[in-house]
Amino acid sequence: MxxxxxxxxxxxxxxxxxxxxxxxxxxxxxxxxxxxxxxxxxxxxxxxxxxxxxxxxxxxxxxxxxxxxxxxxxxxxxxxxxxxxxxxxxxxxxxxxxxxxxxxxxxxxxxxxxxxxxxxxxxxxxxxxxxxxxxxxxxxNLLLTFLGWEGVGACSYFLISFWFTEEANASAGKKAFVTNRVGDFGFMLATFLAFFTFGSIEYGDMFSGEIAAGTATAIALLVFVGACGKSAQFPLYLWLPDAMAGPTPVSALIHAATMVTSGVYLLARINPILAAAHDWAPSLIAWVGLFTALFAATIAVAQDDIKKVLAYSTVSQLGFMIVAVGSGVYVAALFHMVTHAFFKALLFLGSGSVIHGMNNDQNMKRYGGLAKFMPVTAMTFIVGWLAIAGIPPFSGFWSKDEIVVATWANDDIFANKVLFVLLLVAALLTAFYMTRLVVLTFFGKPRWRDEVTGEAWVSSDEPLEPRHPHESPWMMTLPLVVLAGLAAVAGFINLPFSKDLKFFEHWLEPSLLGNEFHGSTSGGTKWILAIVATLCALVGIVAAVVTYLGRRGSDTVTAPEPPAIVADGWGYDRAVSAFMGGPGRAGFALLSKFDGSVVDGAVNKIGAAVRWDGQFLRRLQNGLVRSYAVFIALGAIALMIWFGVQA
Amino acid sequence: MELTSTWYLVLAAILFAIGAVGLLVRRNPLVMFMCVELMLNAVNLTFVAFGAELNDLGGEISVFFVLVVAAAEVVVGLAIIVAIMRRRTGVNADDISVLRG
Structure with missing residues (x-):
């Protein structure tokens, strides 16, 4: 060895x-x-x-x-x-x-x-x-990756519908599975095309082989379709919010930290192909990522279910990573993937701890003031919140800043300055909805009734739920503490101040085969960009605190309601369902009919024709040995004649 | 008159023709069997004749193979005929046609 x-x-x-x-x-x-x-x-x-x-x-x-x-x-x-x-x-x-x-x-x-x-x-x-x-x-090689790709998809399906006795959970699993099939199709086509082009699907052969820009573009975009499915990008993100039907550890492990990042991983893996593609392909990838980041962030602002907020947040953060991949900064994408894995797993596990303490109630409207009752959960959650919001020196700040700087610097990307501004807006929204979540959950007056004493802190028209929040056992809090530690310091693996401090970038270099984009942004500009990004985060946080905590004085549970259409995910999910249920279903029925009458029909007709022939040919098989002997003799004579003619 | 291999070949051809015609016209399976043997041995005769003519041992060796195969075939065939004889009286090849399609 x-x-x-x-x-x-x-x-x-x-x-x-x-x-x-x-x-x-x-x-x-x-x-x-x-x-x-x-x-x-x-x-x-x-x-x-x-x-x-x-x-x-x-x-x-x-x-x-x-x-x-x-x-x-x-x-x-x-x-x-x-x-x-x-x-x-x-x-x-x-x-x-x-x-x-x-x-x-x-x-x-x-x-x-x-x-x-x-x-x-x-x-x-x-x-x-x-x-x-x-x-x-x-x-x-691509096939082995695909084996894992399908394996995680199947496990995701099993675990989303783990409590399958409830209809909603079972259909959420199915939705995840079916939506992912669309992406898997892209992956498969990319594999076929790669084999057709290189004669091999091993990464080593693929990256050393010659490839035309057009083919590279096709492979890259097909892989991107796969990534859109697995990494929940627009238009295939639909399954991820529903996937929250699974147990919370599943949401943390599969639907936040690991599986959903595999699309980003795969795009980073095929970086030589992306580099060989036409210029518009990375631009497209970056813009799809940006749109997803922004779109999901707006939806997250309006969710009441604590896990739904985190789910849309995950979609949004994955959008950030895709932007990074599109901008050619794979290091930043992977950096953000790692820090996101830490803080989002932490946030999900924290939310699980909260849900555990609140009798499986997931509605933040019925939370409030939990910091006092669950100190460890609250403290660790706050670390995760600061990390995702992008407050230095927590990890999220460093990785997000890398992406922001790259969008500013990479002029090859279509309208990169616009993308940069919109990305900052998405970052601002991130800070806003996460602050909203933290405030509604851990601060303010409790919007529930103490189970034991019956004490209530607010008055409400609706009856308050009786609750007895308590800190979770050590097996739940220990992972929270460890992850909080990592979420706080993970940013230090890649500090932007000097080349020597970029440990992570230096470490990844051999895998990126020189395809990493290095911007020529000056140190001063970087400082300004970092300050702008931090200001955006602060604005988001302050705005959310003012909106949701500013009413500390009032005794009601009300908070400003965002428009219903936002809470509904801009009606996109509904529109897709309506289309699939209406014209889509008619189309599928038509296809099914085509399959039944033409495809199956052709096979059945061939079978029938052979049977019909058989009716005649079976007469030759009359069971008489001597008639067979006659045929053999005739055959032998015919052969001899044929040989004679040949000679 | 010298005995050339032509004679042997002519004899073989006659034997073969007798066998072939017998196979086609007779109905008794036992006789049909004998006809098959006749045809096989006619072929054996040509093998030996050519073997001697061309001074090639291959001809004689082939005969041994044919003999072995013929013996094996006779064992199976006679067993079948015996089995049929047990089930019915008299044997007529044209009556045994249960395998017709």
Missing amino acids: QTLAELVWLVPLFPLLGFVALLTTGRRLGEPLAGWLATAAMAASFVASVVVFVGLIGLDESERIVEVGLFDWVVAGDFNVGFGLLADPLSVTMILFITGIATLIHLYSIAYMHGDPNFSKFFVYLNLFAFSMLMLVLGD
């Missing part, structure tokens, strides 16, 4: 073993042993990731792309796909935060899923998810 990095196969192995063990013995292990086993598998995987990281660090920079072929997987003629893992800075970054956060969330789930009749099944899915996700990022 040359390097510790070759142990990379251990990383997905542990969750796989955990999955198999739990699948076979999970029910017998029961609660909480099944959960601990799953957590131990993830922790082992995390340790393996750290070992791989150490191994990779020990290598020379130019050698930091380690391919570990395990076995031949699909071999058919010229088509040969190996089952190989790729350990390079990009994938190792991914596995480090995936396994780290997954371990914490597994631990959290032990407490969160306490008492659930399907306790062990939950961890079966969770470990399978972790395995699939690791295969997605570690695969050294």
Whole structure:
């Protein structure tokens, strides 16, 4: 063995073993042993990731792309796909935060899923998810990535509809699955096109091969369609808000920290193809990202469900990452992905803690004043809030600032200055809706009634719900504290002040093959941009505090209502449903009819024709040996005549 | 008159023709079997004749193969005929046509 990095196969192995063990013995292990086993598998995987990281660090920079072929997987003629893992800075970054956060969330789930009749099944899915996700990022070819891609999709479906006895949860799972199929279709076409172009779907071959700009554009955009599905970009983001029907740890792990970032990961992985594409393709990607970021942020402002706010926020933040990819700053995209994974997982787990304490009520209108009752949750949540809002020195500020600076600097992007301004507006809205969430949840007067004493702090027309909020057990608060620590300091892995402080950028260089965009923005401009971005965040925060906390004096639960259309997601979801239910359904019926009468019809008609022929031919098979002998004799004579003619 | 291989070949052709005609016109499976054997041995005769003529051992070797196959075939065929004889009285190839399509 040359390097510790070759142990990379251990990383997905542990969750796989955990999955198999739990699948076979999970029910017998029961609660909480099944959960601990799953957590131990993830922790082992995390340790393996750290070992791989150490191994990779020990290598020379130019050698930091380690391919570990395990076995031949699909071999058919010229088509040969190996089952190989790729350990390079990009994938190792991914596995480090995936396994780290997954371990914490597994631990959290032990407490969160306490008492659930399907306790062990939950961890079966969770470990399978972790395995699939690791295969997605570690695969050294498009097909293996696709295996992980579909695996996480399936696990996402299982876990969204985990409490499937309720119709809404089951249909949310289906919605996620069906919407993702659209994206998967793009991914598949991209794979076919890549094979057609390079004769191989291994990343190494793809990046060293020659490619025309037109083909590169097509592959990049098809992958982007896939990314739109998985990473919830407009117009395919619809499934993510509904995915909140799943248990909260699932929302934190799959629908905030890991799976939804796989689209961004894939775009970063194929950076040489994006670089070879026509100029308009990155512009398109950046603008779609921006539109999503802005669009989702406006919707998040008007949600009352705490998890819905976070879901739209995730869509919006993913939009930021896509903007970064489009602008050619992959480092910033991955940087934001990492910091976002920390603070958004933290926020989701925090919201889970709150929901846990409030008898599974998710409506923020019935929260308020919880900081006093859940101090650890509140403190950690506030760290996450400051991080996502972009207040220095918390992590979100640094990563978001990188993206903002890049949009300012990259003039190759269509109307980049407009994009820059709109991105700041999205950042402002982010600060606004997150502040609204924090204020409505943790501050102000409680808008519920104490279960024990019956005490009420506000008067309301509607009867107040009796609640007894309490801090969650250590298994839930420990992950919160760890994630809060990470969310606070993760920004320091890539400080913009000097080249030497950009550890993260330097680390990722081998994976980006020189395709990273380096702006020529001067230090002074960067300072101004950073101050402007911080001011935007502050304006958002102050505006939300004034709007939602300014009424501390009043005793009512009312707060200004945003227009109904915003809360409704601009009616987009409804419009899609209406279209699919109306003209769409008619179209599908037509297609189905075409399939039944033409496609199936052709097959059936051919079968009928063969049967009809058979009716005649069967007469020859009369069962008389001597007649067969006659045919043989005639055949022999015919052959002899033919030979005679030939000669 | 010298005995050239032409004689052998002519004899083989006659034997083969007898066998072939017999196979087509007779109805008794046992006789049909004998006709098949006749045809096989006619072919064997040509093999040997050519083997001697061309001074090639391949001809003689082929005969051994044919003999082995013929023996095996006779075993199966006779077994079938015996089985049929047990079920019905008298054997007529034209009566055995249950496998018609």
